[in-house]
Amino acid sequence: MQLVGDERLDFLLAEDLAIIQSPSVFSFSLDAVLLARFVHVPIQKGSLIDLCSGNGVIPLLLSTRTKGKIVGVEIQERLHDMAIRSIAHNGLEGQLSMIHDDLNKVVPNLGAARHDVVTCNPPYFLTSSMEEKNVNEHFAIARHEIMCTLEDTIKASSQLLKQGGKAAFVHRPGRLLDLVTLMRKYRLEPKRIRFIYPNNGKEANTILIEGIKDGRSDVKILPPLYVHEENGEYTSEIKEILYGDRA
Template sequence: MTVLKGDERLDYLLAENLRIIQSPSVFSFSLDAVLLARFAHVPGRLGKVVDLCAGNGAIPLFLSARTKAQITAIELQERLADMAERSVQYNKLEAQLKIINDDVIGIAEKIGYDKYDLVTCNPPYFPAHEASEKNLLETIAIARHEIYLTLDQAIQSASGLLKQGGRAAFVHRPGRLLDIVTSMRAHRIEPKRIQLVYSKAGKDANTLLIEGTKDGKPDLKILPPLYVYDTNGDYTEEVRRLLYGENS
């Protein structure tokens, strides 16, 4: 039995029939992780996937339900990597999922250049100089702010890992769209698909999903918008399917 530590709890990933270790004071995954894991094109059984900035392993766990490909997850913070590793063990996914406690910067030198079919990344969203929430635990501050990893460094690392024709998928804030596209192209990843996520109709988009192909040809598709809540404040049918596997 997986041993929980401190205030950790064992939560359900209902649509995937898996469990995940979370902590309210250290780290709990958000809807962004669910969205990215469902947005990314996953390879088949023989493919290889890397998830950067893996946190407590939510995205690798979600991806494991969509593909039999080998998945490697990279997380800088030892506490979060440990949580992810214990979740992998609890779900008996050691043969498919590998958690590595290491820096995203320079990771291709350690696990291999130009050999992966898909890289996913839910990077820190906020520039380091905006880390004004001084009361935040260091763990949370590092996950939210570009203290140890900038957006450009994350994209550069993804490019180094990808084989030609491989895909990289990111979730971020719409306000960084031009920064993301500029960086992707600078690092040989051609943007191919974009989807904007809205809390509900009539509101500004608050989440950006973007996927590109290494050395791909320009041909960008803008997907239909995704709304999280309906007019009654309930999850939309599409989001309910993502979270719970429900048909309505």
């Protein structure tokens, strides 16, 4: 496998997989790993879509939890190419695929109301300055609502899902009310919420939320997840998520 420029091959230790990353283009965060572990997925079969897929980390992670077909959607050509090569390197072409497209246009291609699960790690921030865009366009698009908004991602997720299908998102707690409001607007009833904390005593800095299309109103607030111990080390739960048997 040929790496381009400053790309490197990193390892997903718990899943025994490898992924292409680039410090100047994109590297996945813990948020993506937590989302891939949080979402409910069918074990034996099903159709799963990952929006804002980046370098394909969530499809790769999900491939160890389900035998269903997984499609990643990414608008940035460079990231799409990195994901394609990572899928090939891991020999997962029969299960995983990528589409280079705008999520606002992809529904007719993938098919409306046909899929069991949609995941999305969307851009978190509302705006980006022209200075930041000029410094690194890849980072700006990944982090800021330039090519899509939160509403765009939730609308597309609902359109893709069959009735009873599940949509899961990771975001910042400050957008909780936006998430719930928009999910209900597009028929995704929130069912599970989990707050992620840097450590015990700090405010939550990440939220995981899963909804069911046309589900009944009944949301569960799951136990908190702490990332670090007081000494700065990862907690046992995070170690298990990241390293599996190697923890």
